[in-house]
Amino acid sequence: MQRRRVLSILLVVMLIVTIIYPMNKNVQIRANDNGAKTHILSNPTKDTTGNTIWDCVYFGNYYQNDVEGKYKEPIKWRVLKVDGNDAFLLADKGLDVKPWHESGDGVDWETCTLRSWLNGYKSSMNKNGIDYSNDNFMDTAFTAEEQQAINTTLVSNAQDPFLDSPKVNDTYDQVYCLAYKEALNTEYGFSGEYNVDPTRALVVTPYANAKLDWETYPWLMPGWWLRTMGDDTYRDVNTYKGKYAAYVFQSGFVYPNGSSVNDTFMTVRPVLHLNTQNTDVYSYAGKVSSDGTESDVPTTQEVTTPNETTTQEGIETSPEATTTPNIETTKESTTPENLPLTPGQADADRWFEIGGYTYYCGPWNGSTVQLGADPEDPDHVQMQQLTSNWGNAWGLQLKKTVTGLVPGKIYTISIDMYSPSEDGSYKITNDLNESKPRKLVIGTTTLSTELMADRDGTIEFVVGAGLVGTSVVLDFSNVVVKDEDGNIVYPKAEEQTTKMEENTTVAPTTVAPTTVAPTTEAPTIEAPTQAPTEEPTTADPKTITISDDVNIEGYQVSTTLGGSRVVGSVEPTIDGKNVTKWGFVYAVDTIDGNSLGVTDADMYVGSTNKYVVSLDSTPAGTSNTVLGNSTTATYFVRTTLFSTNTAREFTTEYKVRAYAVLSDGSYVYSKAYTYSVYKICDQLYQSKKMNTSAAHDYLYNNILKVVDPLYKEVDYNWSSIVVK
Known part of the structure; x- marks a missing residue:
């Protein structure tokens, strides 16, 4: 994939885990109809702390929690602006994964395949000649009655921020994407600056997440497309024009230079204008705040294709139970008591003690943190990320070390993590079963993985925090370690966990992926x-x-x-x-x-x-x-x-x-x-087999010289040069 994007550096890796719904029938879910009739939609507002609050509606249905695309759920939309009977809506989450254009050809919004897919246009409407009349977002997400409630909009495409960008035609569309300037429109509740901002932060549905190619690109972070043509760094070269499209980073940073139009690691957050006079096709869905909090209105779920089923809480499912992988479980919980928090230390090369844990805070990405420990329970600590320039660079990590185990044996370790908000993500950084960030959920989540004890009988379980809102205090407690027979080996019944000594391990140095x-x-x-x-x-x-x-x-x-x-x-x-x-x-x-x-x-x-x-x-x-x-x-x-x-x-x-x-x-x-x-x-180093000079230098600086300070440096480009 040719990609012109600023990549945040990852220190850790893990595989995302999604909830699988093994259903054998097509399921439609219809939102509660009463809300639209009783609630008057409002424009975005600000609360006392400066967070943006959007009204939301349920309108249409699309695949979301079902990664196999067998049943749909109501689409939640943020109300960006209300003008009489017209509501301008933005999808609350990234609903699907699509390139801006199916090939790397130079295109504009009028001729790209994304526009055709969103609206169900025929082959004559896009440069690749692909017919989307039978396979498109419009017909998948909306019934005929719902489509009639979507206003056709004259879409202005003169939104490119670069003065020398080519002129393009305006279009008439029912469904489209925001433009660069619209993503900076404070009237819609967004920040007026292009920098990282939670008002534009991306949350991806499990269905869309499953379509991202994490195996090939484990270091990438998805963004969401804008309809504005990008320019990259070659605006004076005609062959590059139309080959890039602007997008928004997962963190909310707006990037006008853009990514290649055939980038397949991008999500789609459609926008549309809804005629609110037809209250039968949509319903009120509560409010969403830029700090991650929500006030949802429940939906009434209806199965459209009967089959032999069992009924659970009014929702028909297949005889197979819904399965959730063992990496984490979310359970009912009460809000833990607040612990006194004090500023933590930041050092690129050191870990510091907090209760029965150690933590790492990387100043290289502007991370700062405050923490608190329970004096009566060393396994109970709280952590709050205060600042971070690149939240998804994982500059904040919490480590639990357990000793006294049998070397070479496999153990299961679990830690309860409570979050009061969905504003942020986390990783189990040393778990080979995990390689992608996971969205925080409100409540207590049990994080669990299997680790092999090293020669000293030690395992280390690390949780990395990224893009966590500054108001979010994460609570960690209830560490449990079990052996292969299910016996609890930590904590021991007859003794309390003692505090650990300061760990001075070096955080991994980051370079380009290779x-x-x-x-x-x-x-x-x-x-x-x-x-x-x-x-x-x-x-x-x-x-x-x-x-x-x-x-x-x-x-x-x-x-x-x-x-x-x-x-x-x-x-x-x-x-x-x-x-x-x-x-x-x-x-x-x-x-x-x-x-x-x-x-x-x-x-x-x-x-x-x-x-x-x-x-x-x-x-x-x-x-x-x-x-x-x-x-x-x-x-x-x-x-x-x-x-x-x-x-x-x-x-x-x-x-x-x-x-x-x-x-x-x-x-x-x-x-x-x-x-x-x-x-x-x-x-690898002597043979100069690494893919890049940066990777070549990584071997020398971070491994070879660590072992042998006198190791002779080899120039990556010239095999005959040896630098002492």
């Missing part, structure tokens, strides 16, 4: 979701049968994620038997030059060696890219994130081998290999 492997090309590969494997029932796992059809292809280093990857491969059939499962056997082999005594004979699924763990690969860790010589093999990866960024971490040696389970229950393995982060980086 990944590369010594034996393969370097695509961006998402970390897999890993789970402990089970022993087979029909074969002895201790019998290590080596096969050439399951392999370790090589290693990669991601400077974006701050971690190393092992790349494996497996053929679909081995010895005439179908492969049913595959993964890695992984072990810590040597620390500080001291061997832990792990041999190749210990490297099997179900090993009794406490330093050996077996990890199944899942679809999240499977690559669609060929990373080796075989065109028939499945390629999969496992990512280990850097945690301490110390010489000890980088020189620790690991053993790894790939395995496959065959249809008869037998296991086959690759050869076992030993590696360290330092050795991988040394090979």
Whole structure:
């Protein structure tokens, strides 16, 4: 993807988790009709603290919580302006993911495919000649009666902020996008400045989020399109005109230079003019504040296609229960008591103690914080982000460290997080099952993940905060750690948790995103979701049968994620038997030059060696890219994130081998290999195989020189130059 955008730097990675609704029928939901008849819509107002308050309406239905697109829910719209019987509406959330134009050709609003898709225009209306008359937003979101209530608007397209921008035609549309100047219109409740502002901040529906290509672009943040042509930095070059479109960052920053029109990491927040005389087609939906608070009006939900169902609280669902992944659960809660908050410290290279936690506050992105600890419960702390220039750079993180565990064993750790607002996002930064920010929800959310204890029997659970409103105080409490059998190992019943000593680990240095492997090309590969494997029932796992059809292809280093990857491969059939499962056997082999005594004979699924763990690969860790010589093999990866960024971490040696389970229950393995982060980086650096000069320098400054202060620097561009 060619992308001209300012990218916020990520320190952490995780996969987004969405709620899946396994329904087999098309479901329509109609909003409560009574609200429109009893409420008079108002223009945006300001509260006493300066927050913008918008009236909202429910109008039309679209896919939102259902990521599979099987049922719709009422669309919530913010009322930007009321003029008699006309209400100018903006979608409350990013409803879908679409490029401005389906190719990178030079276009304007009149000829782009986004306009045609929104309105259901035929092929003659866009430059690509795509017919949207049967597949479009208009017919998907609105009934014929609802469409009649949408006023056709003369859309002014002379909104480009650049003086030398080309002139374009105005258009007549029912549904369209805001223009650059409209996104700065204070009459609509927006800030009059283009900088980061919560009045324009983006919230994406689960349906739209599922369509974002997080696997390829885990470092990106989605924005929402404007209809204004962008200009980028090549306004004097005719071939670039019309190839960029303006948009709004997730943080609310308005970017007139724009992104490539074929950018597929953008969401759509449509606007339209509603004829409010027809009160039968819309209903009042309460108010929304720019601080993230809402006062909703409930909807009446109706199933349009009957089927065998079970009824839960008046909502018909399929016999399968709604499933929510184990990463987090939201539960009923009461507002916790406020703790006294005091200013925290900010240091790019240090973590500081707060109660039974440590925290990191990065001054490099303007982060400041105040915190408070419960004197009677070290696991109960509160944290409030005060300022941040780039909220989504994750300059504020809270870490819980638990010690005294069995090295190499998998533990489940959970922490309750209470938020009084939806204004902000967070990440579980050291969880391989997470790679994207998650929206805060009002109430208590239980954050949970699985971690493997290191050689010292320690696990570290880190929560990163981003784009959190300055009025939001996050409350953390109730830390629980369970072993693989479900036994609670922390907190211990007979003792209280003691405060931790100050942790002086170095925060990861951030550079441009890149990944590369010594034996393969370097695509961006998402970390897999890993789970402990089970022993087979029909074969002895201790019998290590080596096969050439399951392999370790090589290693990669991601400077974006701050971690190393092992790349494996497996053929679909081995010895005439179908492969049913595959993964890695992984072990810590040597620390500080001291061997832990792990041999190749210990490297099997179900090993009794406490330093050996077996990890199944899942679809999240499977690559669609060929990373080796075989065109028939499945390629999969496992990512280990850097945690301490110390010489000890980088020189620790690991053993790894790939395995496959065959249809008869037998296991086959690759050869076992030993590696360290330092050795991988040394090979990449000396061979100048990193994708960019910045990534090349990252290896030297953040890994190689950390291990060996006398390591000789190699110029990225000239192989014959060695700088001492």
